[in-house]
Amino acid sequence: MATQRALPQSKEALLKSYTTRLKDDVKSMLENFEEIIKLAKGENDSQLSRMTQCEQDTYEMHVRAANIVRAGESLMKLVSDIKQYLILNDFPSVNDAIIQNGKLFRTKQVECDQKLASLRDDMAADLYDLEEEYYTSIYK
Structure with missing residues (x-):
């Protein structure tokens, strides 16, 4: 996630950082969702016991769901930043x-x-x- 700098950025650099944040967050949401779907299929052949594998998959799904939520919150923050930029600089x-x-x-x-x-x-x-x-x- 990009942090705000103390020095004012140029308009182009700011728009580029917004675009980068948008792409990164959407990519993160998509990748995590795809991995959750793969885990839900349950086609993993491993040496772990079935119960252990289920617990591991459940934990990984929780982590990936949290990553999706984090990316969604980041997108909401991005929208807020864009609105603030437009209000202050229009x-x-x-x-x-x-x-x-x-x-x-x-x-x-x-x-x-x-x-x-x-x-x-x-x-x-x-x-x-x-x-x-x-x-x-x-x-x-």
């Missing part, structure tokens, strides 16, 4: 999202400014009417 889509959000917020700002200006004009007209009514009123 600058074009991040930039597009930032630009799109910027446009959306500018549009909202213009809408709010227009509504506020309209509200200000309405309030000024109403205030003018109220002042006029107040100053012409006999009840002041």
